[in-house]
Structures are given as structure tokens and as C-alpha cells.
Amino acid sequence: MRSIDDSGPDLVVLGDNLDVLPTLPDGSFTVVYLDPPFNTGRKQRRHAVTAERRTAGDAGTITGFRGRTYERIRGDLMRFDDRFEDYWAFLEPRLLEAWRLLTDDGTLYLHLDYREAHYAKVLLDALFGRDAFLNEIIWAYDFGAKSRSRWPTKHDTILVYVKDPERYWFDSEAVDREPYMAPGLVTPEKRERGKLPTDVWWHTIVSPTGSEKTGYPTQKPEGVLRRMVQASSREGDWVLDFFAGSGTLGAVARDLGRRFVLVDDNPVAVDVMRRRLPHARVESAVDSAVEQER
Template identity: 30%
Template sequence: MSNGVSWGPDNPHPLSRMKTELVWEGKYDEYGNRRPVKLPTLPLPLQRIETIDEPRDREKAQQLSIFNEAAFHQQAHRDDFRNMLIWGDNKLVMAALLEQFRGKIDLIYIDPPFDVGADFTMQVQIGEEGEAVQKEQSILEAVAYRDTWGKGTDSYLHMMYERLTLMRELLSERGSIYVHCDWRMNAFLRQVLDDIFGRDRFLNHIIWAYKTGGIPENVGFSKKHDDILIYTKSDTPVFNQLLQKSYVPTLPEPTTISGKQLGVQRDEVCELCGVGRPGQKYRNVIMRDVWDDIQSIFRNDQQTTGFDTQKPEALLERIIKASSNEGDLVADFFCGSGTTLAVAEKLGRRWIGVDLGRYAIHTTRKRLIQVQRELHAADQPYRSI
């Protein structure tokens, strides 16, 4: 029904002037205003910090409050920084970190849940026989599932928007963020990141094509890759160019027909290439955005911790080497089994890890203590600076 308003070139309809934008329930209020990220006005007691670093005198690490700065620096390392593993809602944790770490984190990698219908219930392997028990949700996890994952894609996007906004505030001017996702949330998260960082801050879309895992589809092609979206805080991010080996396909033996040799001799192919595996030749080329040389975690892999979504250390090693330098601060706010933190520790980076899952924190803590013991045994410092 017409309301008496005449739309046209002299009076354009509001819809004709809208820009391309991803809109979800909760992004705008009832008056059309952008909803700000709501932060707590007071520190919450549920946030606890545990400093995993073992001091050089091998004293037992103590639990400290995130807001107790004097105690935080009590057991100083070479650079007066102690790595942090925090159990709690990462939105609240990041809000608490802003005062001290705004603009100071050099690299953020996150691997948030891909499936908006997922909860925190999981099978946990115990003992050497591979027996499994059901790990139920804690109260914190149950509340988070109900409020963010339990309401579908809209609530998931709003949850990610708020947290990515805080991550941008924590990034240094030369910092980068890597967001790991898959086909379910790729398109949505790309638009959310464009909204927060700007399209001109998009750096790369990495395809991690693992050759193992995945389930063949009855209809369609088997899904065998994940996506990693990279955005930067400025146009001058830290980036260390990496090289990869590009192998020359092995040619078949020359064939002789009627006394004539067909084909090309192997030693005549690609003379400028180096020698790869026996009988194979390769050249070092600048790394491309398709990574098909890193395998996913096998169940019997030495790295495995029992997490279904655990990522291989080789993947995080590549990311950390590319977008940070020794001594830089690396953060993972969905740290899961602690792969990012373990690799950062080995590569001499400082780190902050956060997770809502009780089992994740327990697994990460155990893993990091083992990494530090191995570094001690090898007489390697945590950080050489």
C-alpha cells in the first residue's frame, strides 16, 4: 500500500543507497544504531591466570590474579614478561587485557568453532588402552553454548564480531591476525573481518589442503581443506618471506620405437633446479597461498592430545615464523590444546593463551610444562633476549 511518498531520482528510496554489508540480528538496535561492544565495568572474579613458565631456579609456578601487576612481575624472566594461560570467557579476558596490552600483541591466531551447532561435550581418551569417557560441559561452557552457539548463525556472528573487535584493539600497528575457518563460516567471517579491519587490510586467504582426514561425500567432491584468513592492523605488517620447495614431476624413462628414442632424458630437465629427493628435482620458490605439504594430525601421532580439532605444529610454526620475530608477543584466544602456545614457546616468542574449556586449559598446561622441561633438558632458554 502506498504511503503517499513519491520515490525517484529527486527522492531516492533508503534501500537504494544502502552499501554492501553483512547484517545479523543484534548488529543494530531498534533505532538503527550500531550496537557497541559491551564490556564489563568491573573485573570479574571468574578470570584466573596461571603462569606456566618454570623460573630458572625451577621454583613451582604460582597462580596469580590478572589484575595483580606487582605479583605478575614477581618471578621475572630475562625480559620481565611471564607467559599467561587464562581460563575464562575470552571476551571478558580481552577486556581485562586492554589496559596493559592495547596495541602490544604482534600476532593473533585463532581457531574458533566452525559449527554453530557444536557444544562443549567431547570424548576424552584416558589411559594407554584408548578407553574414552564423556566430558560434559562445565557451567561456564554451558552458559556460553546457550548464549552464543545455541541461537544459530546470528548469535555466532555477533559473538565473533565482538571478539574480533577487541582483538583489533590488542594488535600492534605491525600486527596480523590469522582466522582459521572452513566452508561453513568462511564467507561470513570474511565479511565480518572486512567490516572491522577494512577490505584494504586483507592480506591473504590461505588454503590448507591436507591430504588426510575428511569423509567422502555421497554427492559432491570430498572436502579436504580449511581456510585461513589473514588481516593486518596497518599496511606495514611484520612479514618474513618464506620459501617452499617446488618439485619437478618425475618423467618416465625414454621410450625407443623403431630405433628412435622418444621423450626427454631426466638429466636434461630443469638444469637450474636443485636436487630434491633421490631422482627428483626441485627449486625454492616464494611460498604460495595453497599449503598442501602439511598433514593433519593422525590419531597415533606423537603430537596428539585427544582434541578432534587439534592442528599440527608445522602449521603454526609456518604462521608464527612468517608474521612475528623472536621476542614478539603471540596470542591465541581459542587456544584449545595449546598448539599455538607450544610452538611460540619453542620459537622464542612470548605468548598469551585463553580458553573457556576446562579440559582445554588442563591439556594446554600439561603440554606447556612438558615443552619447558624439554627446553631445560636441551639447555635452551625460553627466550634469548
């Protein structure tokens, strides 16, 4: 079991997150951010997952959080998903681990595109309860392909769930404010201070020529993750990203005085994080497992 405490270093782990996550202790992270891929390269049977409320002990039920039980129903829910075979068999166990690792006042941010976000909402409600749902954030940006056969897709969806609806941490005063879209309609004092972002975040992608660019293809801008970390954690808290990619959550956490654990199974991603976060300790999950067996 890896130790997550103030005396330990920030950590980058190379390995399959489903192998790494069980080595982390319960309730360790105030923020868990997931930006999962849409193609793991694994061949799996196509089937769908949804849920219906059942009585505990019924045949074919699984027990969810908060004592709820659900029967897993295979169907045609994913008929239109032509990019991933059985995405939910891949994602569901990782969501369960993420929930286990959240502190009681912690927040889960799940970052998806429009193809999966609505199905993910159903799955998360079934697993964790609709009362744990806090927000649907729309990240809108202004670059990319220009379709002429439909409305061009220019947003991602971030689903926000809290471990305990009565205890979650949210500090709106800590969040960087943004300019008013109609500054002439507010007082000079409000115009100078700016406004709190809503659930629609207008933020550009990572500039291809900017200093933030690492060259990693799926890199997310620091400004988007910065808002999450500012609002949902305090200085010294631990945050987790186990589809870490270029390590943006770690870069934001470092700058805001938070601690981090980043996991990715791509050696190229870990090399990028090693350069971007030179102070962090880098481990291989395979090497750690061998060492523990000794």
C-alpha cells in the same frame, strides 16, 4: 590489567575470552590467531549482520576502525548456516578485541571452515577496511570422510588481515620452505633450497599416532601455525590465541622463541596445555577477578 612484557611468564588463562581480553593492554601482540568453535552452546536469536557505508552521525550507525561508519542491517545472510544461531553476534566483539590488541605492525589470522569463511570476509572488510586484507590461505589436507554425493571437503580457510597495510611485518626468508611439486623443472640449487609456500598450504592433519598428538579433538598441526608465526613475528614478540584448545600456538611460539598468551574456557583444554607447556603460568580468570576486587 594484566602486564604483557619481557619479564613476565608465558600465560595460559582459563575463562571466557570476552572477559579476559579487556584485561590485556592495547597493541600487545604481533600475531593474533583465532580458531573459533562453531557451537558455543549458547541460545541466541537468529539474525544476520552485514554492513553498508554511511555518513558519521547517521541514525543507527556504529563507528568502525579507520573512522568508517556502518549501519548494521539484519537480514537473511545466515539462512544457510544451520550449525550456529547468530554466529556473528558471538564473533564480532571478539574480533574487535583482537584488533585492539594487535600491534601496529601486527597480523590477524582467522581460521574457519567453508560454511562461514565468506561471511567472515564481508564482516572483516566492514570492520577493518578492505585495504587491511592481506591473504586468503587455503589449508588443504588429505584425511577424513569420503563423500560420494559431492566433492569431498578437504580444506580450511584462513583469512589474514594486517593492522596497518603500510607497516605490517612479514619475513618470507624466515619461513620453512617446501619441496617443489615439479622438481625436474627447476635448477638443482632451487630444488635443494625448496620454495616459499604460496597461499595454498598442503599439510596433513595431526597424525593419530604421532608424537604431536595430544588427544584434543580439534588440535591443529604445528606446521600450519609455524608458518604464521615465522612470517608475521620476530623472536621475542608476543602472540595470542584466545580459542587456544590444545595450545598449538603456544608450542610453536615456545620453539621459535616467541612469547604467548593462550585463553580457553574449557578446563580440559587447559589441562592439555598445562601438560604440553609446563613452563607457562596457568591462571583462572575468575580467581584473577576476585583478587583484583580485593
